[in-house]
Amino acid sequence: MIGYVTLGVSDMEKAKQFYSDLLADLGAKVLLDMERIAFIGKNMGSPMLAVCKPYNGEPNHPGNGNMVAIQPGSKEAVDAHYHKAIELGATCDGEPGQRIPNQFYGAYVKDPDGNKLAFFHFG
Structure with missing residues (x-):
C-alpha cells in the first residue's frame, strides 16, 4: 500500500529532529538523508514519513485537507x-x-x- 508520505518543510534540521523525537518510541529514525529529503521510519521496507524542501525551490505550504x-x-x-x-x-x-x-x-x-x-x- 503506502510506501511513504512526504511533507514539505522550511527547515530540514528542525523537521528531522521533530519527527525523529516524536516517533522514536515507535522505532522510527532517519533512515536515509539526502540533504533535500530525509526518510524517517522503522526500516526501508515499512511505510515511512519523508520531510523535504520542495523540489521546485518554492516555499513549502501545508495543504488544506491533507x-x-x-x-x-x-x-x-x-x-x-x-x-x-x-x-x-x-x-x-x-x-x-x-x-x-x-x-x-x-x-x-x-x-x-x-x-x-x-x-x-x-x-
Whole structure:
C-alpha cells in the first residue's frame, strides 16, 4: 500500500529532529538523508514519513485537507504522542478524545511547518 508520505518543510534540521523525537518510541529514525529529503521510519521496507524542501525551490505550504495519520497502538499512546508533539513545538488542532463512540479515538496537531498530523486508535 503506502510506501511513504512526504511533507514539505522550511527547515530540514528542525523537521528531522521533530519527527525523529516524536516517533522514536515507535522505532522510527532517519533512515536515509539526502540533504533535500530525509526518510524517517522503522526500516526501508515499512511505510515511512519523508520531510523535504520542495523540489521546485518554492516555499513549502501545508495543504488544506491533507493530513498524516499515525497509529501508535492505544488510547494512552495517542495521548502520549499528542503531548510529546506539543512539547516539541507542534500546535493543537484537536485535543485527544473519543470521536466516534467505541470506535475511533483521536488527537490532532500541526507540526512547526503547519502540516496536520492525527494520532488515532480504533476500538
